[in-house]
Amino acid sequence: MADRPAKARKVAASSSSPSANVIVQFESEDGVAAGPQLDVPAEVTTPQLETLLNGILSNEHKVPYSFQVGGLELAAPLGDHLRQHAASVEAALKIVYRPQAVFRVRPISRCTASLAGHSEAVLSVSFSPDGKHLASGSGDCTVRFWDLDTQTPLKTGQGHTNWVLAVAWSPDARLLATGDMDGKVWLWTADTGEPLGLCKGHQKWISSIAWEPAHLAYPSQRFCTGSKDCTIRVFDARTRRCQLTLSNQSKAITCVTWGGDGAIYSSSRDTTISVWDSKDGHLLSCLRGHAHWANTLAISSEYALRTGPFDHTGSAPEDAEGARKAAEERYKEATSSRPERLVSGSDDHTMMLWQPSSSNKPIARLTGHHQLINQVRFSPDGRWIISASFDKSVKLWDGMNGNFVASFYGHVGPVFQVSWSSDSRLFVSGSKDSTLKVWDMKSRKLKVELPGHSDEVFSVDWSPDGGSVASGGKDKVLKLWRH
Structure with a gap:
């Protein structure tokens, strides 16, 4: 036969x-x-x-x-x-x-607080690594700290003279760095919101802030800032002085991130991504491939680096050396299956997946979006990448090889930001259409739709402990969402 x-x-x-x-x-x-x-x-x-x-x-x-x-x-x-x-x-x-994560994050389903106080649009929101603090930056030139237990204002930080564009917590949850449109960078204490001082050096607006990972230095000591003045500066948080000035890119710096191996990555409107040695500031490599502005960066270990020594319950060893070792173990676990990867999103409607430690050539070019990429994010387990775009969609990609997995449609306006739950099973998106949407990774479908804002949602963040989502936007209100 x-x-x-x-x-x-x-x-x-x-x-x-x-x-x-x-x-x-x-x-x-x-x-x-x-x-x-x-x-x-x-x-x-x-x-x-x-x-x-x-x-x-x-x-x-x-x-x-x-x-x-x-x-x-x-x-x-x-x-x-x-x-x-x-x-x-x-x-x-x-x-x-x-x-997968042995714990499960429950999907948020309702707004538990609308926190008024800002007199202009809320441009940035961020939970601390232990999930116990929340800060927001606004067009009213203030930084506000919020009490998550009572869901009320805690402290208003004044000192900025223009829109507060970036906020970033140190991995030890003790300090907050904020940057504004005048190029000023302020440091604040996490517990009280008191100002520690001004970090001077930049001449134009601050686009991004990233802290040195906890396993490399604990307590946190250094952070880097990217600016429209085409430079990246590394500041000492104790002295508030600039240690290094990194300059190789010819146009505005759009995003900076600090890798677990000590490298600093910066994306620029000149279409390139530069890789810097954080010890002495010399250029390690330049990643080329995008045809237009490189807008956003994410690294595969970013969740482990963001939360440092803190686990999903917000607990960490009390002694400094124990906390540093805990952060080191979490980073090793995050990079155990494969070295740290980097993904970049661009105005050319594409993304690039890189493994900078081994090559300056991309692993893959990720195509599918029809308009510019606003934000890219690796899942906490490093397996997935999500991308938010002006084409009103969120797309899911394989974090190992860059293969396209799924598209998430539902928003009727550009998607500005996305944020993962700590167990990598859910993510939330915020859009110009004034809504948040929670998506389920298993079904690849919409889990919960969350209307409530009266205007565009500019910023969203899911707390590391999984209990809350914070969102802020053009309506000047910061909202807390819980199960």
């Missing part, structure tokens, strides 16, 4: 019996096989695979896993997935497993 044609040798042939079995092999992300090949029913579900894998790995406590087959997330019973994607099972089917 002649061999069947290749097309007929697909598992997912509609004639396949629903009770047919499939030979599978579990593999880690690194390609290491877990246990022997197994003969499982085609109708096996992801919870059943999870139970099976926990037994194979002899996990003392049940660990939640997600699974991929052929690079695609397994969300349906195995047989349905194979039929849908016409996958072949002539050889053992490889199922790649990835551990």
Whole structure:
């Protein structure tokens, strides 16, 4: 009998019996096989695979896993997935497993407080790494600190002379740095909101602020700022003096971020991304590929670097060395499967995925958006990238190889910012259409729609402890959202 044609040798042939079995092999992300090949029913579900894998790995406590087959997330019973994607099972089917957070963040569902006080648009909001403090910057030239227990104003920080564009907490949750349109940078205490002093040096507006990671210095000592004056400056938080001035890019700096290996990354309107040594300020490499302004950057370990020694409950060792070691362990865990990756978003409607430690060439060019990219964010586990765009959509990408995964439609205006929940299972988006939307990673669908703002939503942030989302915008109101 002649061999069947290749097309007929697909598992997912509609004639396949629903009770047919499939030979599978579990593999880690690194390609290491877990246990022997197994003969499982085609109708096996992801919870059943999870139970099976926990037994194979002899996990003392049940660990939640997600699974991929052929690079695609397994969300349906195995047989349905194979039929849908016409996958072949002539050889053992490889199922790649990835551990997920053992805790779950509940989706926010309601506004619990509308915090008035700012007299102009709220331009930036940020929770502290331990989730216990919240700060906002506004067009009214003030920085406001908010009491999360009572959901009331705590302190109004005055000193800025123009719009406050950027706010950034130190990884030890003790300091806040803020930057404005006049190029002024102020430092504040986290607990009381008292000003510590002014950091001088920039001549034009501050676009971005990033702190040195906690595992490299604890308590936090240094932070860097990017400015329209085309320079990046590294300041000492104790003396408030500029230690280094980094200048290589010919146009405004749009974003800075400080990597866990000590490198500082800066994106610019001259289309380039520069990589700097934070010790002496020399240029390590220049990443080229974008055809227009590079607007935004994110690194795969950003959640571990943001939260430093604090776990998802906001707890951290009390002694400095213990906290530094805890931060170091979290960073090592975040980079255990692959070195730190960088993603950049641009006005050219594309993104680039990089691995700067090994090459100045991009791993992948991510295309699909039809208008400029406002913001990119890696998930806390480093597996996914989400991108917010003026084309009114949010797109999901594989954080390892840059492959497109899904589009999220629902907003009727440009999407300005996005923020992940700490368990990587949900994310929230804020838009010009005055709404926030919560999206579910498992179903790839809208989970909750949150109207409430009366105008454009400029900034959103999900607290590291997962309990709250803060949003601010053109209506001058800061809103808190909880389950």
